[in-house]
Amino acid sequence: MRRGIRGITATALVAGLALAATACGGGDSGSGGDSGSGGDSGGELSGTVTFWDTSNDAEKATYRKLAEGFQQEHPKVHVKYVNVPFGDANAKFKNAAGGNSGAPDVMRTEVAWVADFANLGYLAPLDGTPALDKTDDYLPQAVGSTKFKGKTYAAPQVIDTLGLFYNKKLLKDAGVEVPKTFDELAKAAKKIKAKTGATALYLRGDDPYWFLPYLYGEGGDMVNARDKVVEIDDGAGVRAFKTIKGLVDSKAAVTDATDGYENQIKALKDGTVAMAVDGPWDIEAARAGKAFKDKKNLGVAPVPGGSTAQGSPQGGWNLSVYAGSKNLQASYAFVKYMSSAKVQQQTNEKLSLLPTRKSVYEVPAVKSNEMVQFFKPAVDGAVQRPWIAEGNSLFEPVKVQMNKVLTGAASPQQAAKATGDAYRKLLKDYK
């Protein structure tokens, strides 16, 4: 699916769990995270909080441990942890919430889902509740996706974006610099192929999220939500489709219409491609490959730019509360706990995911984390997506059309137009 599995090696996980046993007492717990005394002044919290976690196989043990840590602060609350695979979570939540049976109290929600769920009345507004704590501490861009029609429906937990992963040795052997634009990448591709035999780039042709850097690189966007205008079918969209087609046709890039997640990470690990656009969730997976036996061989740079600009999408995860929760007070306290500085720091230490709180970045252990050094500047420059109810639905038309462009079934012009038409059908009041 869009984000795929964030691979972390088993060893890292075991090490992380070993740390988890001791981490609660030790370390600098930052300024937030004191969730024991805030919102429950009316009496001690009790009952059950069902938490749907969407983290991947490598992450879920850590998340379970963190979630159940809430019980130490609130012994009368039972946290029921359920892992729901990312690919199924959206539909599963909608089925449960709409049918009013089996929906969780709290869910780890992808940034594009919040407005969608809120629009359908499935989420409880969090303004003025104990769930929102020290909100000044959140990165402003992380807050963007939690708001819908003037109310706040989630607390940010993790932020991420895409970067360019590159194999330092292959680029050095080919005698090329890390490309700053896709043009440079295409030019370097011939040298890379001739000198090393590797293909320059693996291009995710199966996943519309990966189309965004090409679109932003041409100065375009999917829609302009403020002025209610569909933008993808203007010149920038056409040029973006041309860029991906050109990279594949000139053999600077290889691609697939299915299984791109597995194929990309495998190609990178085996050294059959020199570069790939990927996110922080895949650093550990990449490093497990034979091309990165020397861990320093993996470099991360900003995503290459297009002809006019450079940009990559902002992603991440929020925590939201189901409006039909039977235990709202405990759910609010749980959200507060899970988005606290303390828990975010632990998430970073164990899984290297990027925190959404400014104060956590000041913690030395986080500051010196290589991942954070790679990705924090990229996140700061990431492009916020349109946080509208239909935000998540904007991807499917792009997927169909990028498939068609790459297989030659549609021209870039036709693809851009078809995507725009699909958007206007979806967004009835847009021009």
Place this chain on the structure above:
Amino acid sequence: MVAPVVLVIGVIIGYPLVRGVFLSLTDANEANVERNIGVNHLPATYKFTGLDNYRAVLSDGVFWDRLGWTVLWTVACVSLTFLVGLTLANMLNRTLRGRTFYRLALILPWAIPAFISVFTWRMLYNEKSGILNKLLAGGGIDAVPWLNDPTWAKLSVIAVNVWLGVPFMLVALLGGLQSIPGELYEAAEMDGASAWQRFRHITVPGLRAVSSTVILLSTIWTFNMFPVIFLLTRGGPGDATEILVTYAYRLSFLDSPRNFSESAAWGVLILVLLSVVAVVYRRALRKQGEVW
């Protein structure tokens, strides 16, 4: 005496059907149907729109494109499955050593849950690391873009569906073959009929009752074969392998808010198409003197 039957059919078939037809005549979607969420009560605000949904679907080129491929897919799958099934059934309908083993082995695809088979095929088809391309590379043949090229993807999904469908055909046709009295063959042999003549004049007529039923069933199943297409290609690349049911799913469940009314209209249209096929097929059989 028939009251329980009427009741059961009314509850499990009648109500959903009527409800589906009703929704297809409205503009109901996930945002305007009635819901109770916790203490919130959201009233139903959708309205009756008559045949608007049908007009929209039928005037959209997408429906006709997908119908064309769905028909091609159904005809290809059913005819191939039937031919392979018939061949294998004939081969097994004689005494040979290890017959039980062959029968069990050929039944196996049917015993595996479809989604597991499909995922396995998907791994085999992987262009970069799948076994099929590894084998071809061993023979010096370039990698085939099984699921990444519109034409290859169509062939690939048909191949998987045939593989999945053959055991059913095999079992049904083998049963039919065994119900043909052996004396007929003996008599024909005495009269000097060739193997082909025996097949043509004894086996084919003897199988007609069974084969007409399995072909109709197979047609209906294949027409609506959601899992193979959805799990193998998600309708891709692009929308090359999208059949009517997977397209209805994409339209109505991947967008938000989910469009219940348009999805219902697609469902009703698919039902009507299949009913027409069944009626026409039955008529054709009856003309040939088949009582069904």
